[in-house]
Amino acid sequence: MRGLGKTRRTRLTGFTGRTGSTGRLVTAGVCGLALAATLTAPAQAHGPDQGSGRTAGLGSVGGSSGGKAPHWELKDSGTDVRFRGLSAVSRNTAWLAGSKGTVLRTADGGKNWRNVSPPGAAELEFRDIEAFDSRRAVVLAIGEGEASRVFRTEDGGATWTESFRNTDAKAFYDCITFFDSRHGLAMSDPVDGKFRILSTRDGGRSWKVLPSAGMPAAQTGEAGFAASGQCLVSSGPRDVWLATGGAPRGRVLHSSDRGLTWTATDTPIPAGDPARGVFAVAFRDRTHGIAVGGDYRADQASPQAAATSRDGGRTWTTAGTPPPAYRSGVTWLPHSRTSALAVGPTGTDLTTDGGRTWRTLDTGSYDTVDCTPDRACWASGEKGRVARLER
Template identity: 65%
Template sequence: MTLTRKIVRKLPIAGLAAATLTAGLAGTAHAATHGKAPHLGWKLTDTGVQARFRGLAAVDRHTAWAAGSGGTVLRTVDGGRTWAKVAPADAAGLEFRDVEAFDADHAVVLAIGEGDASRVYRTSDGGRTWTTGFTNDDPKAFYDCLTFFDRRHGLAVSDPVDGKFRIISTSDGGRSWKVLPNAGMPAALPGEAAFAASGQCLISRGSRDAWIATGGGEHSRVFHSRDRGRTWTVTNSPLPSGASQGVFGLAFRDARHGVAVGGDYRPGEPSPNAAATTTDAGRTWRLAPRPPAEYRSGVTYFGPLLLAVGPTGSDLSRDNGRTWTRFDTGSFDTVSCTPTTCWASGEKGRIAHLTH
């Protein structure tokens, strides 16, 4: 049984100390002021559901999509004032963990799980109808994350099958998918897997670069492809690794500068080395001198700033991930930004937009 299989039933409730849960569910989160840091905060919206949203895609200041537990997919087109339930009709009980959205009408969602529970759906009419682009037929595969280079070309990653991570690819916007040959994929470590925690264990930047974040093995690692997933290189990261430890989320500002976040997702466990940075596309990584104080599952750029989120709070970096300052204590699993707007989502139906 792979690492993701072991934790998939734990992740929906992991990381929730009672005090955090109580604080996290309270109305609008308030930003703390730390020196000259921006006055940031999260303003919760009323989603009307209790699903846990680990998949999130910000489109613009009006439009966002969220994908979560219990076969739930939501969409807003009015800045979060209202959310519409737009899940595929046959999705009840599926665990959606990632969504990629291109506008108010076009989106692709990934459901995780063993065997045919791993699926990819596509909509071109705002979720009124969906088509199934991919249904996993290999009991050894377990898909974790999804990314798109543009509106047509995308990848999804599965935990290792026969000793290597498996990649599927689409060139028609998610209508159809094919398994890529694994000759260009380095061997996985014993116990190594990706974490389906924030939709950020597989990310892309530009037209060809993609990265995979892992944990569970002897080392946490980052894989990098320069050719849309056909060949990969891999390097160790300095973040801790273990059954509940590793790199959980990645973000890249450009093809060279990026950040990795993670730690130990178990409640109350210390995560002293929760962030690292790279300036060479992931060939080498350096621990952040002042990382977030606790485990973080999601990270993204917002202009020159970086935002990281996790079950115990949100952090801000103004120096490309070297130092971090907490600005919120609410619980979130993932974060997504456009040039003008940021959203965060997590447990108990929590979806919020950034105020600043």
Template identity: 70%
Template sequence: MRLLGVGMCAAVLAVGVLVAPAQAAPAAPVPSGPQADAVAALRGAHWALKDTGKDSRFRGLAAVSRSTAWVAGSRGAVLRTVDGGRSWRDVSPPTAVAEKLELRDIEAFDARRAVALSIGEGEASRVLRTDDGGATWTETFRNPDPKAFYDCLTFFDSRNGLAVSDPVDGKFRILSTRDGGRSWQVLPGAGMPQALPGEAGFAASGQCLVSAGPRDVWLATGGGSAARVLHSADRGLTWRVADSTVPAGDPARGVFALAFRDRTTGLAVGGDYRTGEASPRAAAVSTDAGRSWRQASAPPPGYRSGAAWYPYTRGTALAVGPTGTDVTTDGGRSWRPLDTGSFDTVDCTPDAGCWAAGEKGRVARLERP
């Protein structure tokens, strides 16, 4: 969506307990195995800032492991760490830097292979790929349509992926790759429902288009009369649409990020991105692959632009935004504050490495006591 140049400066408070017992609540069953280990690891966890030496706004984040992560952001910046954030290598594509492209999403398969998306009208929307850790980049797609504006990327595996554009001629446009982002084709629009007037995606965190498993993908929208979630079970060929409970009705409101734990259980977060504007009902949960959505009973207190499930737990997830981080331990039904620092996006890895990134070069990893 053609907005989101906003930011808010807030100091990180590296405090807070991620998993705390609810007052007067009955004792929950004690988890066992990997889930018990994950819950125990989160007690007392906090964000630890990792100095990037940059002041770019990093809305693109690809966490590979606790040690390896990529971030992409304003003015063509791309950084990579392979030592848990102790040091960062500037691997920015020279053309992206020269043209000051806005890199709003990055997807990485490992420490060497990554695909980045720049946003904007017409030719500003591009896809770049590296196979050598960012030493060199190849532009694999440049949008030829002045009416298209690409927002987000997602990959099902190391070969199959999609990118989404705001509606063109009344429908969201889907771009597909079958070779890891080396080439791209626009998918037919016959299976895409009509967009609402003013409806679009938000290029806020690289999470307006997300996938789970080999074929399922979801698209978050806002700006129209309703904030909707579209779901495809065939890699973007056909879609079904559902209204979320997140308020819309304004170009600045809607669902900004989705996170699916598997092909049935998902979270939606968003609100109104404008500083000082209220964002009630800014979170919802689905347990039927996005066919229906229930409002969170205790949502985050403000706009949230990113979300991620914590691995090996059934109900623990994080949501981030310019005014802080919130955590849920009951599958998104209720959220509680974790931190007041500003972040735009969050991502977690199978080895329990959770990373967050945002304005003024801020990148952090979730640390245990």
């Protein structure tokens, strides 16, 4: 594809493996408030996770009635691929998508993972997956030209149908999202100066490229990051947001008509380099959003790595106390109006004030995070890492 050329290839090499975000609408409820309360109540301290133990403690944060702090409990995925694609359906059911064409599914809370990878996909890089339930899912493979593909299953991964294969050498698809079980979008890095949007109205069985007339011009070098499946997210029946970087300004683009017309807004998250910008966004409704990002290179600092919006993405405000380093994934806690989790290679952070301030809960490496209506939160990342939040 044009625009990023070899720089884009280098960036993706750094992202070998794979979040996916479901774009669900999250509403207030008692169970979510209880989860947020356990994450912020005093409790006994747990040592930081170094990636070697079964559980990853959430520091001194959290606690249950038994006094045990909430923590990421690592699940044995049985593989060492990197999972940047994650779609959590419930406490028991979750889907993972990663490098080497790998798709895994659990139906028992992570005790067992079934390899349900599409046949012949070993050379593909899956970076985003959107699951509707334990049987239906759509997965995106990223890359230049025909490396960008979409597959769909209706039987839990027993069989897959390739429903889209990119034939434009200039296109490079990064993320997908669904408004409901039928309507969804996928986004490509700019083609002929504008981001390209792919649309489905039948649950991913067929796709078509939307007209570009309503898409603002891209900046030089601007693109999405295929880092967590959260560079394109939706909330409600029509609103969708697209996160960008790699250009002078990290931006968030918003559409309120399922991708036909867009407005672009600068964010305070630093960009100006192919490795920097907005990596992920999450909206709990059509108004309140959080953006995270930074510089994915381990030797580079990431100041101002988070921002918030209270007007649907029209304006963004820097977090007063942002995460201490680059973060690639973010999600609102289920049924909470103020609490969210952000993850990255150096840790997990929690906000309880809508994204204005963050504090680190865990130092384990994760690329993406997703929560479900039944109070389950999952995270996944490098070396086959996948975990569920336990209390």
